[in-house]
Amino acid sequence: MASVDILQTLGNKYSAEILDATDEPASAQELSDELGIPIATCYRRIDELTEHGLLELHDNILSDDRRRIKVYRRSVEEVRVGFDDGLSVNVEERSEITNKLDEAWRTLSEG
Amino acid sequence: MIELTKTGIDGLDGILNGGIVTNSTTLVSGNPGAGKSILGLQYIYSGVEQFDEKGIYLSFEENESDLREAAESIGFDRWPEHVESDDIKVYDKQVLLRENDFSSSIELLLDDLKNDDYDRLVLDSLTMFELFFDNEKEKRTYLLKFTDILSNNELTTLMTNEQGAVFPDTDIGLENYLTDGNIYLIQTPTDAGVNRYLWVAKMRKQDIETDIYPMEISWGGIDVHENASAFSMMSEEDSPI
Numbered sequence: 349m350a351s352v353d354i355l356q357t358l359g360n361k362y363s364a365e366i367l368d369a370t371d372e373p374a375s376a377q378e379l380s381d382e383l384g385i386p387i388a389t390c391y392r393r394i395d396e397l398t399e400h401g402l403l404e405l406h407d408n409i410l411s412d413d414r415r416r417i418k419v420y421r422r423s424v425e426e427v428r429v430g431f432d433d434g435l436s437v438n439v440e441e442r443s444e445i446t447n448k449l450d451e452a453w454r455t456l457s458e459g
Numbered sequence: 460m461i462e463l464t465k466t467g468i469d470g471l472d473g474i475l476n477g478g479i480v481t482n483s484t485t486l487v488s489g490n491p492g493a494g495k496s497i498l499g500l501q502y503i504y505s506g507v508e509q510f511d512e513k514g515i516y517l518s519f520e521e522n523e524s525d526l527r528e529a530a531e532s533i534g535f536d537r538w539p540e541h542v543e544s545d546d547i548k549v550y551d552k553q554v555l556l557r558e559n560d561f562s563s564s565i566e567l568l569l570d571d572l573k574n575d576d577y578d579r580l581v582l583d584s585l586t587m588f589e590l591f592f593d594n595e596k597e598k599r600t601y602l603l604k605f606t607d608i609l610s611n612n613e614l615t616t617l618m619t620n621e622q623g624a625v626f627p628d629t630d631i632g633l634e635n636y637l638t639d640g641n642i643y644l645i646q647t648p649t650d651a652g653v654n655r656y657l658w659v660a661k662m663r664k665q666d667i668e669t670d671i672y673p674m675e676i677s678w679g680g681i682d683v684h685e686n687a688s689a690f691s692m693m694s695e696e697d698s699p700i
Contacts, residue, residue, distance in 0.1 A: 445565055446597065448569065452604075
């Protein structure tokens with residue numbers, strides 16, 4: 349069971365939108381542009397979500413002007429909050445299989 | 460010049476004008492009992508016996524002993540020897556579904572692929588493989604990634620698929636578009652038993668015969684009678700794929 353702290357993080361403005369938009373890996377700048385989030389806030393939310401294991405650093409990709417850019421991908425599929433047997437927060441993580449295939453596929457392009 | 464991989468099934472290689480494109484992925488579709496697994500066994504067995512190419516057989520449907528019995532029942536006597544010497548690597552149902560831990564099997568498989576030892580792969584069946592993904596989009600994405608990984612690791616692949624032959628106006632699974640080739644195995648009941656047919660509906664980059672050919676499963680495996688084309692029902696333009 350996950351910590352209740354997660355709810356605070358999820359409740360912050362833009363958090364849910366960021367997780368929604370990171371099904372495929374995205375950079376902070378892309379998320380900021382796409383979702384209309386001020387860039388400083390965007391970085392802060394990414395840090396919080398990453399700390400709580402909801403988002404993960406997926407890769408350092410090379411940009412067109414040859415800089416390294418961090419891209420992030422959500423590591424969860426679903427968060428369930430229950431009150432039936434006392435407060436419970438359950439996080440369903442993304443499948444390991446897709447992670448492994450993603451990883452193997454990514455190494456192809458790096459030769 | 461496109462490099463071809465012989466399936467080892469004479470009539471089929473004839474229809475394909477030499478074999479399937481090396482490093483491509485071909486879908487073998489048919490109803491249960493149509494002979495998909497046998498075609499897969501024969502492709503892997505012939506690879507070792509005739510072409511000195513090692514193969515990987517992934518089965519979600521059967522255990523290693525079932526596969527061995529199936530191979531021996533059609534005269535592939537040296538199947539167990541080849542498995543023993545790792546010329547044929549079998550990932551059977553028990554291994555793949557162990558404690559629901561398919562992801563660690565995938566890891567082992569990916570390691571095997573990187574080692575460059577293997578040239579041929581059979582996935583029996585794609586229908587089961589797809590159950591590990593949550594939705595249509597994910598299935599599509601990961602089937603494409605998986606075929607990419609196989610092709611880049613220089614594997615020529617057959618994937619079986621539980622699907623009857625399709626004719627115009629029926630639904631065609633997306634799998635058919637995502638793979639490089641489509642072979643259908645068709646069986647029709649008769650008074651005496653069943654008649655079996657094979658139809659190569661599509662092969663990217665290849666000039667193929669698109670007629671439907673009679674085939675038999677007997678001692679020695681599958682025989683396709685390429686000179687006995689019973690019908691010319693489908694011209695290339697009519698093919699639904």
